[in-house]
Structures are given as C-alpha cells and as structure tokens.
Amino acid sequence: MILVTGISGGLGGLIHRGLSARDGLDVAGGTRSGDGVRARRIDFDDPASLAAGFHGVDVLVFVSAGYAEDDVVLARHGAVVDAAEAAGVRHVVYTSLARSGEPLTIAPPHRWTEARLAAASFEVTILRNGLYAEIPAGLAVLGAATAAETG
Template identity: 45%
Template sequence: MLVTGAAGNLGRIAVEELLARGATRVIAGSRDPAKLADLTARGVEARRIDFDDPASLAAGFAGVDRVLIISTGDIGRRVAQQTAAVEAAKAAGVKHIVYTSAPAARPDADAGLNPEHFWTEVAIAASGLDFTILRNHMYAENNLMDLPQAAASGQLFGLIGDRGTAYVTRADAARTAAGALLWAEGKTVEDVTGPAPVTNTERATLVSELTGKPVALIPLAPADLKGGMVAAGLPEGFAEALVAFQRDAVSGHHGVVTDVVERYSGRAPQALADFLKHNSAALMA
C-alpha cells in the first residue's frame, strides 16, 4: 500500500500508524524521497512521486493495490495534479483509492477551495475503482493561526451566525486515513470530524480560560471580515478562502459530527478544548 505526500505532516503520521498496526509492505511517496530516510530505515520503501511528472507516477504506482492520495498544497493546480494521480493509479492496476478531501465539497464558485476537492472526487468516482473519500473537517491546528492574535488583542473576529465547526486534529485524521487504507471497502464518502461542533463564541471562551486574558467575539458580515483580513496583509484569494470556510460554518456544513475517526482509528477523536490545553503555550506567543 502506498501513501503519497508521505513527507508531509499528515502523510508521515499515516505511515507511522500503518507501521504501528503491523503493515508489512508500506510504500511512502514524496517529491523528495531523501526526506523519508528515517522511514526507510524502518523498512518503508521510498519512491519519488511527483504529481506533475507522469513518469514518476507510472513508476510510483507500479505494483500498488491500495493508495492514499493526500491532497497537494498547490492551490489552483490540484485538480490537474490529482486527476493525473487517479489516472496513473487506474493504469497501474490499483484497486482502492483513499483521498483526503474537504467537508461539503462542491463546485460552487463561492465555495473557497472546495471545487478542487469536488472535481478530484468526480475523477475518482469516474475511474471505476473502489474508493474511500475522507472529507477531513477543519484541522484543530488551524486554531493556532488566529487564536494567539485573539489572545493578544482581546478580540476574535468571525461571521455572524456561526453554528460551529467540528475541529479534528491532524493526527486523528491521519490515523483515520491509515485505517481506511488498511481495510475500507466499496465506494464511500465519509466526514472525518471531531467530537462536537465548536462556535467562535466558544473558541473565544476557551482561549480566554487558557490564557487568563479576556477575549470578546466580534461578529462581522462576510465583506467586512474579508476586508479586515486583507487590511491585515493576507492575500485577497487566501482571505476569500478563509471567509468561505466560515460561511460554511454559518450554513452548518462544518457542524457535522460522525464516528468515522473512532471507526477507522480505534480511538475517540480529541476534543478541541483538550487540544488547545495541550498547546496552551502557543496561545501566548
């Protein structure tokens, strides 16, 4: 079985989990196999796999029956890259694809990064192969991007009407992906979530409790939230993607809760409060 993007944060944890579960033939793919030296020392086979290089895809997928395709970080190019990977998997005789997608993946123009995931899902379904699409909800780690600033300023900005996000840790998502790679069957789409939706109001309370600093939620309309992000120095496209995530929280897409993490990883997902407590030092940065 093959894990692409194995040098990344999620991919590396997935490979570690496969080894911990006793998998005997694990292949780790990366654009730079040198980054996998610690894994090869433990018996993992490293292969160069570059979604922009058809030759590397053909060689990388050879002899593989199950593959975890981790979505790339090349925003704007992912559909072409990932479709090429799906086609290479089919040509190589892969039987089952596991793919890390996003919640409420859809083609809507205002859906932020979701269209890239949606069209990759379409390519996977059209391949005729069995698949497990894992729609990973917002990573708990993303809170470490905005909550330190909220603690410092005493203000957390979010959209009016937020209904909560079921944050999931990257480790829980990676262990879930490893479990699906090991034994998932058929053709399924699964939401990978934390144990409960957490609203922006609740996030403000959590950071206040952990830092001892008062933090107030400042609810904004989408245009105002985006404008504030751009004024703070974020590129407009990135700001729009972040606002799209929050719009989905308002519509309820991010509040879905499932048992997928426990079903595939064998352990309950970590709650956001526990994750933040474990990383409380980062909130004071």
C-alpha cells in the same frame, strides 16, 4: 501493498506512521523527492514519477495536493487518478473536505477530484477531513497583518 502519498507532510506522515506500525501490512510512502529506499518518488507535477511510483500498489492513500491555483490542483489530481488506473491500483483512499459541498474557495478542486475518482475503474473511499488548525490560524495572522498595514 499500501502506498501513502505526501509522507513528508503532517497528515501523510501521520497516516504512514500509523499504518507502518501495524503488523502484517506492507506499507510504502511517497514524497516529491523520494529516495527510492525509504520513500518512493511521487511528484504530482511529474506524471512519469507516478507511473513508476504506483507500480505494485494495491491501495493508494491519496493525500490531496495541497495549496495551489485550481487548475494546478486539477492537473495534479487528474494525473494521480490516471496513473493509479494505469498501474492497476484496486482501491484509492482520498483525503477530501468534511463537506465537499461547502462554499470554501478550496472546495471545487475536491469536488472535481471526487467526481473523477467516482468515474475511475477502482474502488474509492473518501475521507471527510475537517479543516486543519493551521488554515484558520494562518488566515487570522494574514488578517491581522493586513489590518496593521491598512489601519
């Protein structure tokens, strides 16, 4: 079985719908509030949910944890890797950055996660996602608001 995390988000939802549309694939989805019917409960901030949620999963599509302080993201990602190993997941596909070495403020947690995945007991595929359009757009809006406030 393939499990896609973060299916209530834009990227996770697209991946889940795309895989689910393919004949012959057993695909499940996970969200923080999973209902147990349409989606498993996969809450990166609740490691107990990961242990139960990863049961029976062969391939985990691990959509990164999103925006938070680095220590929070590292804890979330570490919990996912630990739970995937404990559950016997055979392959993890991780959504990282286009270039994990870029000097972006969001890059260090991705680099750390990639290293942690490389040291794990399962096969790993790293997807090199580009920045999502909402990131530069959001930065532009924030910059414009700051400029308007400060002159």
